[in-house]
Amino acid sequence: MARIDLRGDALPEGAALRDLLPRAEFDVEAALEKVRPICEDVRHRGTDALIEYGKKFDGVEPAHIRVPAEAISDALERLDPAVRAALEESIRRARLVHREQRRTTHTTQVVPGGTVTEKWIPVGRVGLYVPGGRSVYPSSVVMNVVPAQEASVASLAVASPPQREFAGLPHPTILAACALLGVDEVYAVGGAQAVAMFAYGTTGPDGCAPADLVTGPGNIYVAAAKRLLKGRIGIDAEAGPTEIAILADSTADPAHVASDLISQAEHDPMAAAVLVTDSTELAEAVEKELDPQIRATRHVDDRIIPALAGKQSAIVLVDGMEEGLRVVDAYAAEHLEIQTADAAALADRVRNAGAIFVGPWAPVSLGDYAAGSNHVLPTGGCACHSSGLSVQSFLRGVHIVDYTRDALAEVAHHVVTLAEAEDLPAHGAAIKARFGWKVPQQ
Secondary structure: OEEEEOOOOOOOOHHHHHOOOOOOOOOHHHHHHHHHHHHHHHHHHOHHHHHHHHHHHHOOOOOOOEOOHHHHHHHHHHOOHHHHHHHHHHHHHHHHHHHOOOOOOEEEEEEOOEEEEEEEEEOOEEEEEOOOOOOOOHHHHHHHHHHHHHOOOOEEEEEEOOEHHHOOEOOHHHHHHHHHOOOOOEEEOOHHHHHHHHHHOOOOOOOOOOOOEEEOOOOHHHHHHHHHHEOOEEEOOOOOOOEEEEEEOOOOOHHHHHHHHHHHHOOOOOOEEEEEEOOHHHHHHHHHHHHHHHHOOOOHHHHHHHHHHOOOOEEEEOOOHHHHHHHHHHHOOOEEEEEOOOHHHHHHHOOOOOEEEEOOOOOHHHHHHOOOOOOOOOOOOHHHOOOOOOHHHHEEEEEEEEEOHHHHHHHHHHHHHHHHHOOOHHHHHHHHHHHOOOOOOO
């Protein structure tokens, strides 16, 4: 791994500090021109286009775009009992956490006779995307479906790429996870074309009704399609390559740190792994640990080594934990581990992270599967302004304004004054009309 030495001099502020830190190159704008014709094709040709793109990009022509109900139930029946038990526990824990996120209607009395109520309404229909590609992600089914269900979304559908080895169906573990969650609307569609399907809808026997919102991680083409179709459809985020940052001091176990860096590097050759420490001894010990641990696992040459050796990964040396805290806040990692002597206290001071993992017994892997937290998180520094997927992602806050005549009369002159100050006289006239064109004077 490369080293970035930030010791000795005062750290710069804001963007200048961010620019010193490693980051994966993820040019969504360049991918837009590739996905634009795909999305237009799906818009005009619907299912026929989806079938053709399955053959072109996934190497298989699906017999059905919509997965038959019996294929979903069969997948659950054939599921390894140990995997089923693990998924059921993951679902149970995710429900515990996400159920607590439910919002309640609240009414504020602004003045006697004047109230504003905030009512939380779930989106009508969501499309949930579960990636395929290098790995199988039944955990992403859980992380997308559970908060949508806990938000009381009435209609939801899952899309996941068709798999050549499974006769054009999504991976059976994906289907089994859907069955465990009671999801029976699943489509064998991947990539940008899945986002377009949810945005525009399709007709025919395999037709998919348009959705109001699409969520879930994916590759750069999924992110580009989300950007292109945002407005036509709501999106959660433009997810980029996964990333882990670890803030550690000399008390951290180098074997733990190395294993956690590797755990995220195995996702993708563009995955980012960043260690921020004030201990050169820890940095050297972690480097020594990496080699034997890498040799003992899989996905070494195609994912782990390119990820750890890439420009997006590095060991960052700082003068102390105060400087380290500034660095990880500037980086705004998707996953941030704090492995220090005072981990909980430092974690409480972090402002920018998708999720924070405190101490040696809360690795990112726990959050990926069974902490109860959500693993669909902001990447690429977006954690400084965005949150991970939650029940809130599927809710809309609507204000209900209810005023009596007297309550309006009390504030009418202020409304008219502000309308005239903004040169919007018709706004003021709408108030005057209710009082015979004469606003009561206060």
